[in-house]
Amino acid sequence: MDMTPFPAQDLGHGITCLDTLQERPGMACCYLLERGDDLAFVEAGTSPGVPRLLAELDARGLARERVRYVIVTHVHLDHAGGAGLLLSQLPQAKLVVHPRGARHLIDPSKLIAGATAVYGAEAMAAMYGEIVAAPTERVIAPGDGESLPFGNGELQFIDSPGHARHHFSVWDAESRGFFTGDTFGLSYRDFDDAAGPWLIPTTTPVQFEPEAWYQTLDRYLSYAPRRMYLTHYGEVDQVLLLAERLRAGIIRYVALARGLAQAPDRHQAIKAALRADLLADLAARGHRMPVAQVDALLATDLELNAQGLGVWLDNQKGSA
Numbered sequence: 001m002d003m004t005p006f007p008a009q010d011l012g013h014g015i016t017c018l019d020t021l022q023e024r025p026g027m028a029c030c031y032l033l034e035r036g037d038d039l040a041f042v043e044a045g046t047s048p049g050v051p052r053l054l055a056e057l058d059a060r061g062l063a064r065e066r067v068r069y070v071i072v073t074h075v076h077l078d079h080a081g082g083a084g085l086l087l088s089q090l091p092q093a094k095l096v097v098h099p100r101g102a103r104h105l106i107d108p109s110k111l112i113a114g115a116t117a118v119y120g121a122e123a124m125a126a127m128y129g130e131i132v133a134a135p136t137e138r139v140i141a142p143g144d145g146e147s148l149p150f151g152n153g154e155l156q157f158i159d160s161p162g163h164a165r166h167h168f169s170v171w172d173a174e175s176r177g178f179f180t181g182d183t184f185g186l187s188y189r190d191f192d193d194a195a196g197p198w199l200i201p202t203t204t205p206v207q208f209e210p211e212a213w214y215q216t217l218d219r220y221l222s223y224a225p226r227r228m229y230l231t232h233y234g235e236v237d238q239v240l241l242l243a244e245r246l247r248a249g250i251i252r253y254v255a256l257a258r259g260l261a262q263a264p265d266r267h268q269a270i271k272a273a274l275r276a277d278l279l280a281d282l283a284a285r286g287h288r289m290p291v292a293q294v295d296a297l298l299a300t301d302l303e304l305n306a307q308g309l310g311v312w313l314d315n316q317k318g319s320a
Contacts, residue, residue: 070086
C-alpha cells in the first residue's frame with residue numbers, strides 16, 4: 001500500500017488538517033489551529049506520527065513555543081497515544097483532556113496494558129510506539145461547558161458521551177464547527193460521492209452507549225454548527241443530514257446486535273451483519289467500489305465495531 005500521507009489541507013479559519021498516517025493514508029488526522037499568536041493541536045495521533053506534526057510546524061516557520069494546547073478528544077490511543085511525546089517537544093503547551101481521561105495520560109500504564117493484551121507487545125509497539133506519560137502540572141481537564149482562551153477568542157469543551165465516557169468535543173465559535181473525535185462517526189474521504197460524505201458509527205469497545213449518543217447528537221445540533229471536524233477523517237458539512245444518518249446507523253447497529261445476541265458465534269455473526277449493512281448502504285448510494293477494496297478500507301473498523309457491540313450486549317445483561 002502507498003503510505004504517502006494525504007496532503008495538509010487548509011480548511012480556513014486558521015485550521016489545517018494533517019494526516020497522522022495510522023495504518024493507511026486518510027484514516028486518522030489531527031488539526032493544527034492558528035489564531036493570533038496562539039497555536040494548538042486537536043488530537044495527538046500516535047507516537048510514530050509525532051515527528052510529522054513537528055515537521056509541519058518547522059516547515060511553516062511556526063515556533064514550537066507558540067503551541068498553547070495539545071487537545072485530545074478522548075484517550076483511545078489513535079487519538080491520544082502520542083500526546084505525552086508531543087507535549088515533551090512543545091515547552092509551553094498544556095495537555096487538555098476530559099476529566100475522566102486525565103489520569104490515564106498522567107499514568108498510561110492501564111492504556112498500555114489494555115492495548116498490549118489486545119494486540120500483543122510487538123504489534124502494540126509497531127502501531128503506537130512509546131507511550132510517554134504527561135506531567136501532572138501540564139494537564140488541564142476542563143469541565144462540561146468550560147472554555148479556555150485561545151487567540152482572540154476561546155474554545156469551549158462539551159461532554160459528549162456515546163462513543164466513550166471520557167470523550168469531549170470542542171466547539172469553535174469562529175468556524176462554527178465542532179471537533180468531534182469519534183462522536184460524529186467515521187467518514188473516510190475514499191467514499192465521498194455526488195451525494196456528499198458517507199459515514200458510519202464507531203462502536204469501539206468498551207463504552208458504546210446509544211442513548212447517551214442520541215443526546216450528544218441533539219446537543220451538537222443545538223449549536224447550529226456549520227461543519228464538523230472528524231478525526232476519521234477531515235471536515236464535513238451537511239451537518240443536519242449526516243446527524244440523522246448517524247442516528248439511523250446507531251439504531252440499526254443496536255437492532256442487529258440485539259437480534260444476534262444468542263448467535264452461536266456472536267462476534268463473527270455481528271461482524272458479518274455489520275459488513276452486510278455497510279455494503280447495502282453503499283450500494284443504495286450507487287457506489288461501484290469493488291467489495292475487496294471496501295473490505296480493505298474498513299476491516300479494522302468492522303472488527304472494532306463488532307467487539308464494541310458485543311461488550312454493549314454483555315453490559316445489557318449485567319444491568320438487566
